[in-house]
Amino acid sequence: MELPAEVKKKLTLPAEEHFYAGHTACQGCGASLGLRYVLKAYGNKTIFTIPACCSTIIAGPWPYSALNAPLFHTAFETTGAVISGIEAALKAKGYKVKGEDGIMVVGWAGDGGTADIGLQALSGFLERGHDGLYIMYDNEAYMNTGIQRSSSTPYGAWTTNTPGGKKHFVERRPKKKVIDIVIAHKPAYAATASVAYPEDFMRKLKKAKNIKGPSFIQLFAPCPTGWRAPTDKTIELARLAVQTAYFPLFEYENGKYKINMPSPNKEPKPLEDFIKLQGRFKYMTKEDIQVLQEWVLKEWEELKKKAEVFG
Amino acid sequence: MPKKVVSGNYAAAYAAKHARVEVVAAYPITPQTSIIEKIAEFIANGEVENLQYVSVESEHSAMAACIGASATGARTFTATSAQGLALMHEMLHWAAGARLPVVMVDVNRAMAPPWSVWDDQTDSLAQRDTGWLQFYAENNQEVYDGVLMAFKIGEHEKVNLPVMVIESAFILSHTYDVVDMPSQEEIDDFLPPRKPLYTLTDFENPFSVGALGTPADYYEFRYRIEKAMENARKIIKEVGKEFGERFGRDYSRMIELYRTEDAEIVFMGMGSLMGTVKEAIDVLRNEGYKVGAAKVRWFRPFPKEELYELAKNVEGIAVLDRNFSFGQEGILFNEAKGVLYNTDANPVMKNYIVGLGGRDLTVNDVRVIAKNMKEIIEKKELDREIEWYHLKR
Ligand SMILES: Cc1ncc(C[n+]2csc(CCOP(=O)(O)OP(=O)(O)O)c2C)c(N)n1
Ligand code: SF4
Numbered sequence: 296m297e298l299p300a301e302v303k304k305k306l307t308l309p310a311e312e313h314f315y316a317g318h319t320a321c322q323g324c325g326a327s328l329g330l331r332y333v334l335k336a337y338g339n340k341t342i343f344t345i346p347a348c349c350s351t352i353i354a355g356p357w358p359y360s361a362l363n364a365p366l367f368h369t370a371f372e373t374t375g376a377v378i379s380g381i382e383a384a385l386k387a388k389g390y391k392v393k394g395e396d397g398i399m400v401v402g403w404a405g406d407g408g409t410a411d412i413g414l415q416a417l418s419g420f421l422e423r424g425h426d427g428l429y430i431m432y433d434n435e436a437y438m439n440t441g442i443q444r445s446s447s448t449p450y451g452a453w454t455t456n457t458p459g460g461k462k463h464f465v466e467r468r469p470k471k472k473v474i475d476i477v478i479a480h481k482p483a484y485a486a487t488a489s490v491a492y493p494e495d496f497m498r499k500l501k502k503a504k505n506i507k508g509p510s511f512i513q514l515f516a517p518c519p520t521g522w523r524a525p526t527d528k529t530i531e532l533a534r535l536a537v538q539t540a541y542f543p544l545f546e547y548e549n550g551k552y553k554i555n556m557p558s559p560n561k562e563p564k565p566l567e568d569f570i571k572l573q574g575r576f577k578y579m580t581k582e583d584i585q586v587l588q589e590w591v592l593k594e595w596e597e598l599k600k601k602a603e604v605f606g
Numbered sequence: 607m608p609k610k611v612v613s614g615n616y617a618a619a620y621a622a623k624h625a626r627v628e629v630v631a632a633y634p635i636t637p638q639t640s641i642i643e644k645i646a647e648f649i650a651n652g653e654v655e656n657l658q659y660v661s662v663e664s665e666h667s668a669m670a671a672c673i674g675a676s677a678t679g680a681r682t683f684t685a686t687s688a689q690g691l692a693l694m695h696e697m698l699h700w701a702a703g704a705r706l707p708v709v710m711v712d713v714n715r716a717m718a719p720p721w722s723v724w725d726d727q728t729d730s731l732a733q734r735d736t737g738w739l740q741f742y743a744e745n746n747q748e749v750y751d752g753v754l755m756a757f758k759i760g761e762h763e764k765v766n767l768p769v770m771v772i773e774s775a776f777i778l779s780h781t782y783d784v785v786d787m788p789s790q791e792e793i794d795d796f797l798p799p800r801k802p803l804y805t806l807t808d809f810e811n812p813f814s815v816g817a818l819g820t821p822a823d824y825y826e827f828r829y830r831i832e833k834a835m836e837n838a839r840k841i842i843k844e845v846g847k848e849f850g851e852r853f854g855r856d857y858s859r860m861i862e863l864y865r866t867e868d869a870e871i872v873f874m875g876m877g878s879l880m881g882t883v884k885e886a887i888d889v890l891r892n893e894g895y896k897v898g899a900a901k902v903r904w905f906r907p908f909p910k911e912e913l914y915e916l917a918k919n920v921e922g923i924a925v926l927d928r929n930f931s932f933g934q935e936g937i938l939f940n941e942a943k944g945v946l947y948n949t950d951a952n953p954v955m956k957n958y959i960v961g962l963g964g965r966d967l968t969v970n971d972v973r974v975i976a977k978n979m980k981e982i983i984e985k986k987e988l989d990r991e992i993e994w995y996h997l998k999r
Contacts, residue, residue: 360814365806368816376667380674383658387628419663
């Protein structure tokens with residue numbers, strides 16, 4: 296669709312759509328928004344690899360594809376390895392990889408396929424220094440198989456295998472900090488992003504395209520279905536996660552940390568604002584929320600310290 | 607033709623190099639390791655151009671990287687053994703399902719526990735339902751020739767399936783022998799660059815591979831793999847014949863026959879143990895036994911017609927299996943019997959489980975087995991269907 300010039304001027308994101316209507320995500324799905332932004336940022340000279348996850352379904356069954364770009368569906372734990380192989384093949388065949396006019400190699404995997412079963416392959420991809428981008432869209436559970444916990448599920452959250460009951464909820468472990476594990480590999484570029492802040496996400500995607508070596512983005516992508524949240528609250532939830540410092544936005548490059556606005560510049564909003572919109576936290580008592588709040592603030596202080604010392 | 611004295615593993619590495627592979631992703635495991643070490647050496651010495659070597663962090667990732675590379679259009683190679691092959695299992699299905707002609711050398715090694723690094727075919731035969739073609743090499747020359755043919759057959763437009771070339775641990779992998787290697791020009795002529803069925807670099811017509819297949823379509827995908835396997839029978843014979851015409855070693859038969867013209871008893875088996883069997887046949891023939899050998903080169907697709915033709919004309923078949931499917935019988939035996947049911951070929955068939963985990967099978971062992979087979983045929987009574995030949999009781 297060609298937009299009138301005066302409308303175009305106001306757009307902060309590219310107008311072109313490479314993510315088609317007719318995809319099969321649930322209403323209000325954060326992950327599908329994320330995919331749409333990646334396609335807007337990179338256009339169709341991009342090779343996608345998607346493992347088993349909700350996005351397998353979102354992209355559509357054979358012979359359809361909601362993505363206007365080549366897409367290789369692969370096994371759950373293999374994203375890091377498959378994008379390594381694709382990059383190697385492009386280089387062997389003499390294609391230009393990355394840069395403004397180069398081919399972009401993108402792995403797009405859920406938190407389960409990244410934080411758990413795919414962590415080894417992700418580590419291999421980072422350590423070997425391939426020219427590709429790995430995006431972990433973080434909806435904080437295994438949604439595709441019916442909302443089970445992943446190691447990225449937060450303390451206190453209900454899932455189908457960490458249910459709440461008469462006694463209490465079951466999920467007692469804090470969220471695994473995958474981004475920290477990634478940074479321990481000293482990648483070329485690592486960042487967190489949120490579907491509530493597409494301009495920030497796009498800027499990070501552009502950066503990943505022009506930097507040499509492996510990049511990683513952890514994208515916060517609410518899942519109304521799995522979080523037991525209203526379908527029109529996705530953006531609000533994603534925004535609150537940033538404003539409460541539950542999921543702050545930052546970048547890591549050349550050993551330096553940089554916290555990105557709109558992360559809180561003074562006091563983070565109370566975590567309860569984020570929690571109360573979601574059914575998954577309904578088994579938490581006031582004290583439990585306090586435990587999670589303290590964890591969030593402690594992690595936030597740590598991040599600010601890192602940005603201060605390694606800024 | 608230039609000759610080199612090389613191990614089976616080096617023969618595999620040279621063949622990969624001469625096939626001008628573009629991507630190798632591999633992970634070390636004994637006794638496969640020297641294949642990828644040699645390839646790394648080719649790169650380090652500048653003997654190959656445009657070869658990307660991905661030293662992955664596991665075999666599962668090795669096969670995953672190979673499927674990514676192959677889907678991007680590259681000629682792709684890897685190698686493994688036993689535990690490594692088992693770890694790859696999921697991705698072996700992926701390579702075949704996505705119709706990617708990766709070539710892999712599996713150095714047959716026994717599965718643990720107990721740990722064993724020695725020869726045994728159970729690792730590769732356990733992968734028989736993954737949609738890979740399987741070629742079993744008897745000697746180092748066949749390892750070399752097999753890898754070259756594997757690329758040509760697997761990449762053929764009517765096949766587009768991955769191919770496993772199988773050699774035995776230590777007996778071939780680490781034993782040096784003379785191998786004839788054609789010149790690079792001759793090989794380039796035999797094996798031109800790959801023309802992929804599809805590649806992920808087709809940005810003009812983007813499409814997805816491996817998407818969800820609903821019950822309305824999945825079934826047909828499977829059928830097409832089977833069609834490709836059926837096509838492969840013909841292509842194998844054509845390529846094998848062409849190989850013979852160009853390089854003097856004919857592979858047009860999927861089962862190689864040795865002195866079977868008037869044979870009453872035939873020994874059937876795969877891989878390096880058939881070298882010993884052939885030697886034993888010569889000895890037995892001198893002793894007046896009418897025996898021959900049938901070496902199954904291609905286990906997938908299974909050479910049904912060639913087996914039937916053979917079985918029609920013999921009285922007994924001794925199937926030597928260096929593998930076992932627990933709860934049933936040797937795998938080659940199982941397959942061979944299955945082929946002959948509902949046909950008019952009805953030889954006595956007995957299964958000898960031999961040499962598991964690298965135990966030797968000697969010429970004399972084959973003589974003992976021949977005598978046992980002869981007795982059975984004379985008595986017209988099978989003593990037992992399966993015999994664990996070497997078993998210490
Ligand atoms: C080896 C293997 N084990 C288990 C599964 C089943 N499985 C498919 S998707 C999935 C969960 C995916 O979760 P995540 O990566 O968080 O993505 P999401 O579904 O939340 O988008 C699981 C367990 C599988 N496909 N493969
Ligand atoms: S379950 Fe959640 S992540 Fe999956 S499609 Fe629905 S909203 Fe999106």
